[in-house]
Amino acid sequence: MVSPKHSLVIFLFCIFGIGCKKNPELAKKKYFRMDTITEISLVLRDKRDKIEIEQCWNSIDSLLKDWEERFSVESFGSEVRLLNEREKNAMPLSPQLREMIQFALDYGDTLEGGFDLTVQPLKKLWGFGENSQADSSLPSEHQIRSALEKVDFRRLKIIGDSIFFSSQQTQIDVGGIAKGFVLREIGKLLNSYGINDYLISAGGDIIVKGKRADGKPWRIGIQHPRNDGAIGALELDSGSIVTSGDYERYRIVDGNRYHHLFNTRTGYSSTKNQSLTVFCLDPAEADVMSTGLFSRSAEEILKFVNSRPRLECMVVDSCGKVFKSRGWQDRVTIFNEN
The missing domain is CATH 3.10.520.10 (ApbE-like domains)
Structure with missing residues (x-):
């Protein structure tokens, strides 16, 4: 049995917020951007205005939309499409695209070509490129060899804020790295809102920070x-x-x-x-x-x-x-x- 004295102590602790905290809330949102479903779960451990949370959701959607438009292979006016449709072998890069491409080139060396952002000709040939239509036919050996001749990340070089192509046939696709980078950016955005407990899932890519609402x-x-x-x-x-x-x-x-x-x-x-x-x-x-x-x-x-x-x-x-x-x-x- 709790004595009246102890009851008063508990009551006072709750009044002054010393021992009784607001139960964390779980907020969820789902987006379809960059050809994948992105699901975000936020644990809100303090009282937040609904307007602030809505601003956070809108900021994430704007970020995903921006990356989808800028770094798609097919989107009209995308930075990647402009590189692939270039008429000269030296092209300027935005800071974000420069960082992604340099990152990919560095890991191309580390992985001995296992990761190659110039794989676009193969993806298109096999029907796995952006907006490719399902096709049960298979390419010939000659077609495969021809596409392979265009794949080699070592034909790219970044100097300053420009990228240089040693072959006019080289095309890039940052789809194998863009999701990882955009998850980075979403994490930074959530941190800026003071949200320190979250899970973000974008297809097979997941990033987490902190704990669930139950503290686990x-x-x-x-x-x-x-x-x-x-x-x-x-x-x-x-x-x-x-x-x-x-x-x-x-x-x-x-x-x-x-x-x-x-x-x-x-x-x-x-x-x-x-x-x-x-x-x-x-x-x-x-x-x-x-x-x-x-x-x-x-x-x-x-x-x-x-x-x-x-x-x-x-x-x-x-x-x-x-x-x-x-x-x-x-x-x-x-x-x-x-």
């Missing part, structure tokens, strides 16, 4: 590459998780799966893995790694990741076998590999 870490599910639902899950309170998989954009022809993640050495879809999930504090780096390592064997991926303490990963190979990096052995719970 965010629980992240990892998509099963062949079945509905998750193959595994882990708890996370900061950082980014990005999954690339052969189930995202694909078609089956004569019993073979063709998808949008290419081996830039062969010109064909990568066949060694069904999915690759990468953790990193930086969503842009996680984005590049999940694509750039996808063509390697599970053993090669683990060797690469285990040598870099800032990275963790989970691989589902072509047979459905699950491999986890050293730091994820006990952190990731596997539900069902089959």
Whole structure:
């Protein structure tokens, strides 16, 4: 039984806000931009005006719309389209596009060409480019070799605020890196509003910070590459998780799966893995790694990741076998590999 004295103490604590805090609120919003659904969950731990939250949502939508228009391959007047339709081999770059391209070029070297932002000719040839129509026909060997001759990130060079193309045939596509960069920007925007607990999911790209409304870490599910639902899950309170998989954009022809993640050495879809999930504090780096390592064997991926303490990963190979990096052995719970 609580004594009257203790009841008074509790009452006074609540009056002065010492011990009784407002229950956190969970606010959610969904957008369709950059050819993907972006879902945002915010934990609001203090009283906020509805107008302020609406301003935050509108700012995020404006940011996504701006990036969609500027960095699309096909959008009329986009910065990327202007580069691909250039009439000269030297072109000016905006600061944001310069940062993205330089980042991609640096990781092109690190990943030995596994990530190549000049892969656009292959994507178009196989019907996986922006606005491509579904087509069951397959390109010929001659067409594949011809497209491969146009793919080589080393033909690009940035000097100052300009990019130089050594070949007029080279075309770029920042789709493999733009989502990671835009997640960075959304995170900065939320921080500017004083929001320190959130989860952002854009397709296979996820970034989290802080805790859920109940004070527990965010629980992240990892998509099963062949079945509905998750193959595994882990708890996370900061950082980014990005999954690339052969189930995202694909078609089956004569019993073979063709998808949008290419081996830039062969010109064909990568066949060694069904999915690759990468953790990193930086969503842009996680984005590049999940694509750039996808063509390697599970053993090669683990060797690469285990040598870099800032990275963790989970691989589902072509047979459905699950491999986890050293730091994820006990952190990731596997539900069902089959």
